[in-house]
Amino acid sequence: MASPPADDQDFPTPPRRERPSRLIDVAVALLLLVADAVIVVVAALLLVAVGMGTAPSPHSSRPEHSRGTPVLAWFVIWGVPAVAAVGAFVYARLRMPATAVVQGLFTLVCALLAVAWTRMLLS
Template identity: 70%
Template sequence: MASPLEDDQDTPTPPQTRERPSLLIDIAVALLLLVADAVIVAVATMLFVMVGMGSAQPPRSSATTHSRDVPVLIWLVVWGVPAVAVTGAVVHARLRMPVSAVVQSLFALTCAFLAVIWTRMLLS
């Protein structure tokens, strides 16, 4: 008689663990993200300076209060970028890429700082 086929359900299955990416890949991804993040921060800072200088009143003009409605899309961009940056940092941490996670966390902090500055500028 032939032996019955063994059922796979009876044998315990080891939990699947994610393999950690190599440190070299982590550093390469972190360097690419660092360059991209630096470009984004530089462009945002230049936009801040250009828009701030463009909306500044001449020194001898009368200080009249004027209310400007800021479109919702601008608020979504100003506060959406830090939210996406935080999400990126969490994703890299979950992927067990510590160097990339640190780079993305610093970028998220920088984006939050710039968002506060943009908010102050838009509300003034």
């Protein structure tokens, strides 16, 4: 039996990561789907509640003064879609396609909610 060339022996090939089983991928995707749905529903309800609370009263004759939005609120509003995007990328790198798709859709919904929150807060 012939031995491999000397330069191949110096650099062993890195072990290839096994992808998680399809059952684990689907289970994690379903768990995240439920958690993401709760987050989206709560964010949408908060959007409606805050929007209705900041709307000017039709009986009020004087305009309300504009108040600034705290920086922390902007970090939360735009941080959630950013974290969701990182999560989708990580699951894609872990070769968990079902979970990556769920997190990708959650990222899209979070970005749409962030745009709605931004429009509401700036108006």
